[in-house]
Amino acid sequence: MADVTLRDVARVSGCSVATVSRVLAGTRPVGAETARRVREASEALGYRPNHAARALRSRSTGTVGLVLPQITNPFYPTLVRELTHALHAEGRAVLLADCDDDPVAEAEYIADLLGRQVDALLVIPAHEERSRDAVTAAVARVPLVLMDRGCGPAVADSVAVDNTAGMALVLDHLAATGRRRVCFLGAAGTASTATERRGAYAAGAAALDPGAPDRVALGDFSVEWGRAAVDEVWPTRPDALVCANDLIAVGALQRLQQLGVDVPGDVAVTGFDDIPMAALSAPGITTVRQPVAELAAEAARLLARRLAGGEEGPRQAIRLAPELIVRESSAPSTASRPSGTVPAPGGGRRAVPTQTGPSAPA
């Protein structure tokens, strides 16, 4: 309450402010007895360092800015949580900015955060191209790590899941469970998550069926698009819908159920990200889980490295391996129907089960 300063601690412990500073920061060796007295006094007075003063003097605020496109995107809360925890563990605080998918707002937030002397920036760019200038400008001022999405080649250090590997996990799984007429419900646009996932689909789907790479519908990463996409592709009678993220999968599932289509009997549905809703949906959605805690830890590590080692060293692009989470939405089409369910009207061939756990690694 009463703002206790270094001077107060110095007075009470009977030494100079310099000594107190050294004890508390551990910057330089201090006599054991003196150190004890200082710590005692500091404790007794309830001393709290004034970060503003410290920042002014040491040019470091112990603060990092986190700029993201939409906290309401269900993939981000978990990421934010892991990031804040990782950074707090290093004694840093997190300034949060939600730019609402607007690159202009994003640029303003970045500028504002730089003005507030953040030590570093963590950015999930809102747009592949339109975020680039602001990010590039920021990179020149502070360490900056890009997360989740890219923003041009080698613009900054980056950490993301290996989307290509994730899509391969899905396709392998579908192949192994007898699906052939797969079809991709993806997102148009240049976001790296969109391009990488659809690229990986195109590359891998040919192994299932020569026609598969062309069975692609592109919209955005939303539930609404998932619903609409089903109407677009259903006439081609696919036996699996590979969705570019879980929201699309949720939408697809809804529309299929509305149409009376049996999932997974008639068609399998898969997602990407493993947002909470994927597990809670009925049927549960088979998806690719991003290693969120590890992504956060890597980002924090990269930042720490730049903050310590200065600017040197080449840009790093870290890709972490995802994990396939198998749920009911992709149970083999050959599976017998669970009891308590009614056969769909369209009627489809189906037979022997192969084995499907609620969650199995690839």
Added chain:
Amino acid sequence: MADVTLRDVARVSGCSVATVSRVLAGTRPVGAETARRVREASEALGYRPNHAARALRSRSTGTVGLVLPQITNPFYPTLVRELTHALHAEGRAVLLADCDDDPVAEAEYIADLLGRQVDALLVIPAHEERSRDAVTAAVARVPLVLMDRGCGPAVADSVAVDNTAGMALVLDHLAATGRRRVCFLGAAGTASTATERRGAYAAGAAALDPGAPDRVALGDFSVEWGRAAVDEVWPTRPDALVCANDLIAVGALQRLQQLGVDVPGDVAVTGFDDIPMAALSAPGITTVRQPVAELAAEAARLLARRLAGGEEGPRQAIRLAPELIVRESSAPSTASRPSGTVPAPGGGRRAVPTQTGPSAPA
């Protein structure tokens, strides 16, 4: 990049640092011509105020701390978004701390944020009692607004939805659609959201059925509990499950579907909060929508008031009215099935629809 300071601007524009400061902050009248020169120089040099210095001197960082229990609780992302937008609009930045439902961590974050000289604190307390000391201590140092949950009587200004009114909306709706054997799936514990909602249920349910106030199962605010709670209450054959939040409702719905129970034919299910999942669930969940944007705006307003007007004025406890969102999960039990849907096997009586929009006010 090159750190331009007030002095540089002063030198170039040919006046004193004080004048420059006054021009840029607009604190005091300055000659038009001088002001122009200053602004020009500042522009030309790319001057960026140093917030650390400003904070040290003026004892105001333009920063507010936001402490919450769990960003992964699906109700909070929207709130966080609205709060950050409201505060950014006033030129403040937001320091985020997720205490992971741990009052001890919460206390540490609060102390840390105070050390970082936040101008104010926004706290969603993790615990009704165990958060109190930290909050009380913080209230003595900076303006503080409690959100969503309480933390003892009149500890600080607070903003929350009117839980009692919300529960009344639900009960009225159920009564109007012919439900009588209602039953409450709530949360034990002393969080205000838990106590107020179950209190309101107990108070209002008697109007439907004398036995209703006693048909109560208490657990926590989770999907898992929703599932378990169904097993606990289903033997009493209720025709409506009033859930204390949407997560419980989602769990209840899942378990009911697993049991082959028809919703809303056999039983209606309602939630509270209107998290995104409530709309996306199948059937959509009837729920009570919190006026999130308004809650955020009120909180920002309260903070601004304290920040401007000093400490004076009595503590305010603002309660905002919620809105009932009617979805399929509570359609009258007499409703006919939408076309394109397959009859469930368990077979339940059902008939004419009354009218159900995807979203209707009470």
Added chain:
DNA sequence: CTGAAAGCGCTAACAT
């Protein structure tokens, strides 16, 4: 190992 002193960049008295 410790103390004295010089600011970090800015704002707010206090002069003029």
Added chain:
DNA sequence: ATGTTAGCGCTTTCAG
């Protein structure tokens, strides 16, 4: 209306 000056609380030379 403008300039001068004194710090905000801390870290960090530089002496001792």
